[in-house]
Amino acid sequence: MTDLSNSSTLDLSHQILDNLPVAIYTTDSEGRITYFNRAAADFAGREPELGKDQWCVTHKLFTTDGQVLPHDQCPMAIALRENRPVRNQSAISQRPDGTRVPFLPYPTPLHDDQGRLVGAVNMLFDLTDRHLADEARHHLSAIVESSFDAIVSKDLNGVIKSWNSGAQRLFGYTADEAVGRSVTMLIPDDHLDEEPRILERIRKGERVETYETIRRRKDGSLVPVSLTISPVRNAVGRIIGASKIARDISIAKESEYRIRMLMREVNHRVKNQYSVIISMIRETSKRSSTPAEFERQVRERIMALSLSHDLLVSGDWRGATIFELLLAQAKPFGNEERISMAGPSLTLNPNAVQYLGIAFHELATNSAKYGVLSAAEGTISVQWKVSQAGDLKRFQLIWKERDGPQVQNIGHGGFGTVVLQRVAPAAVSGTGVLEYDSHGVTWTLEAPLSQLEASVDSEHVDPQAIDEVIGGPEFEVLP
Numbered sequence: 001m002t003d004l005s006n007s008s009t010l011d012l013s014h015q016i017l018d019n020l021p022v023a024i025y026t027t028d029s030e031g032r033i034t035y036f037n038r039a040a041a042d043f044a045g046r047e048p049e050l051g052k053d054q055w056c057v058t059h060k061l062f063t064t065d066g067q068v069l070p071h072d073q074c075p076m077a078i079a080l081r082e083n084r085p086v087r088n089q090s091a092i093s094q095r096p097d098g099t100r101v102p103f104l105p106y107p108t109p110l111h112d113d114q115g116r117l118v119g120a121v122n123m124l125f126d127l128t129d130r131h132l133a134d135e136a137r138h139h140l141s142a143i144v145e146s147s148f149d150a151i152v153s154k155d156l157n158g159v160i161k162s163w164n165s166g167a168q169r170l171f172g173y174t175a176d177e178a179v180g181r182s183v184t185m186l187i188p189d190d191h192l193d194e195e196p197r198i199l200e201r202i203r204k205g206e207r208v209e210t211y212e213t214i215r216r217r218k219d220g221s222l223v224p225v226s227l228t229i230s231p232v233r234n235a236v237g238r239i240i241g242a243s244k245i246a247r248d249i250s251i252a253k254e255s256e257y258r259i260r261m262l263m264r265e266v267n268h269r270v271k272n273q274y275s276v277i278i279s280m281i282r283e284t285s286k287r288s289s290t291p292a293e294f295e296r297q298v299r300e301r302i303m304a305l306s307l308s309h310d311l312l313v314s315g316d317w318r319g320a321t322i323f324e325l326l327l328a329q330a331k332p333f334g335n336e337e338r339i340s341m342a343g344p345s346l347t348l349n350p351n352a353v354q355y356l357g358i359a360f361h362e363l364a365t366n367s368a369k370y371g372v373l374s375a376a377e378g379t380i381s382v383q384w385k386v387s388q389a390g391d392l393k394r395f396q397l398i399w400k401e402r403d404g405p406q407v408q409n410i411g412h413g414g415f416g417t418v419v420l421q422r423v424a425p426a427a428v429s430g431t432g433v434l435e436y437d438s439h440g441v442t443w444t445l446e447a448p449l450s451q452l453e454a455s456v457d458s459e460h461v462d463p464q465a466i467d468e469v470i471g472g473p474e475f476e477v478l479p
Contacts, residue, residue, distance in 0.1 A: 023057070023124035026110070029117050031055045031072075031080050043103070043124055045095030055080075056122075058093040062100070066092075076122050079107035083117050090127060102127040150225075150246040153232060156203060158183045158195055161241060170225070170248050172218030183244075186215045188222060202231050202242040212249065224249050265317075277302065284415055297415075301361065304329060308357030312350050319347045319454035322356075322397075326382060329360040333368040343384035343397075347454040355427035356445075356452075362416035363399050363443060371404045371440050378404030378440065386449055393449040395430075401440025428452050 014035065017024050023043040025036035031054045041047055044057040055077045061069040071077065075086040085108045093101045106123040150167035154160050160183055163175040171178070171186055178185075184195055191214055201208055208229035215225050225246045232241040280301050288294035307328045311320040323341055325348065330336040348356065364373065372378035384397040417434060420443055425432035430447025 023126070024121065025057050026119055026121045027055070027076065027080070028119045029080065031077060031120075033057060034119065040124065043101065043126060044093065045097060045099065056093075057124075059096050060094040062092040062094065064090055064092060064102070075105045076107040076120060079109055079122075080117070080120050083109050085109065093124075102131050150248075151243065152178075152183070152246070153241055153243045154183050155241040156199060156239070158199060167246070170217075170223065170246060171215070177218075188214055188216050191215075198229055198242070202229065203239060205231050205239060207231065215246065224253050277305070280415070300365065301358070301415075303332075304357060304361035305354065307332075307361075308354050311357075312353055317350055319349050320353045321345065321347050322382075322384060325353055325357055326360055329357055330364050333364050333373050335373050338372060338378070339380045339382060341382045343382075344386060346384070346386070346395075346452070348452055349454040352428055352452040355424045358419050359424035359432075359443070359445070360399075362419050363441065366416055366441060367401060367404075372401045375405045378402060380440075395445075395447050395449045395452050397445045399441070399443040401442070404440045406438055 014037075017035075017037045020037060021039055023037070023040035025040045025048070026034050028034050032051050033048050033053045034050060036048055036050075036057050040057050044059060046057075046059055048057040055071040056074050061071060061074055063069050069091055074091065075089045079086045085106070087106065088104075090102060090104045093103055095101065104125045104127055106125070107120055108122070109117055110119045110121060112118050147164060147166050148169075150170040151162075151164045152160060152167050153162040160178050160181055163173070163178040167178065168174055173185075184192060187195060194213065198208055208227070210226050210228045212224065212226050214222050216222055226249050228245045230243050231239045232243050234240050281298055284297045284301070285294055288297060308320075308325065311324055311328055322343065326339065326341060327336060330339055367373040367380065372380050379402055381400045381402065382397070383400075384395065387394050387396065420434050421432045425445060425447065428445075428447040428451040430445060430451065433444045435442045435444075
């Protein structure tokens with residue numbers, strides 16, 4: 001390498017500079033490079049030409065905002081032209097391979113014994129690691145700020161040090177209101193014993209795994225949260241506080257409650273259906289002359305229950321309309337276009353859907369065997385209405401067959417009779433009247449509207465009571 005002078009002092013100085021890890025180079029008063037150490041060549045990614053390259057060892061220069069920076073306007077050029085050190089003017093160097101390196105230069109003019117400017121020396125500090133750290137810090141800060149979860153840091157005394165927007169949404173306090181206050185402002189009185197235990201574990205360097213607890217909002221309301229708490233360490237690894245991630249689990253808790261309630265409801269309905277099916281099997285077996293007849297009737301009746309369940313499932317168990325229920329039960333028998341329906345729009349609750357579904361199935365089955373649906377003539381009229389009876393509203397439904405085949409002597413003790421006169425009416429706290437003449441069957445159901453109409457607090461039927469009704473004294477008419 002070329003020297004500024006031939007003196008042994010400069011030789012020793014260059015030996016020292018050559019072994020320094022910091023990029024250092026010198027220029028003459030015109031800015032031509034007179035010396036550079038190995039660190040400077042590594043920094044620039046090239047070997048500068050002594051006495052030819054001017055102002056800087058780098059290949060290309062850019063300002064921090066990405067604009068091209070001519071070499072004669074770089075900090076070293078300014079230091080030589082204005083004969084003064086230039087500080088705090090960072091720039092970006094581009095190596096021949098395209099790599100860009102942010103750096104901070106320290107150009108300082110050099111003078112002879114008479115004070116005349118003879119050149120300058122420059123040190124280039126690579127800021128890559130610092131920029132990466134800053135970028136990571138800004139990235140992390142952006143993640144924390146944009147997180148929907150509440151992220152809060154506190155010192156070892158429990159004083160809040162940082163507060164993101166998620167914390168403001170969850171707890172209601174702004175950052176200005178929260179930072180500097182004790183984190184116990186978020187803890188209900190009956191949970192204050194949690195904080196000392198948490199801080200004790202944090203001081204030991206332990207992470208508090210996610211657990212569920214209760215916290216208090218600014219307005220005093222309580223909110224269920226899941227907390228995860230970790231130690232915060234400084235640059236030398238000493239624990240100086242804790243970071244806390246709090247997640248609102250109100251919706252999850254509500255869902256858990258709804259699932260529990262749903263499971264109770266499912267349990268209730270399953271028991272109810274088991275009772276009905278068992279009684280259905282028992283009563284059908286009493287009235288079946290052959291195993292094949294028994295199997296067919298049980299299968300048909302269970303399928304009828306299934307049709308009602310399909311309606312309830314498609315309606316999220318809120319219920320089904322009378323129109324939907326009648327069509328679903330009549331469709332398997334065909335000729336449903338001969339059934340006319342008239343009445344106000346009414347959504348039946350799940351209980352009514354299931355038991356009226358059974359009733360409609362028995363009526364349609366009887367009609368397909370002996371009535372209108374078994375012949376080419378005749379109609380079925382289904383009408384319902386709601387009337388006021390004092391303070392209560394009453395519901396009435398009439399199934400009436402007309403102009404069908406001559407009614408035959410059907411027999412006594414039919415399961416259909418039990419369903420129409422006992423089971424379905426009892427399920428809705430009503431009464432059922434079954435009549436027939438030479439033109440067909442007429443079934444009339446009357447009950448309190450509140451027992452049929454879908455509502456939040458629908459009445460449930462006691463499966464044991466229904467079982468007793470089905471297994472009670474036998475009535476006559478339908479098979």
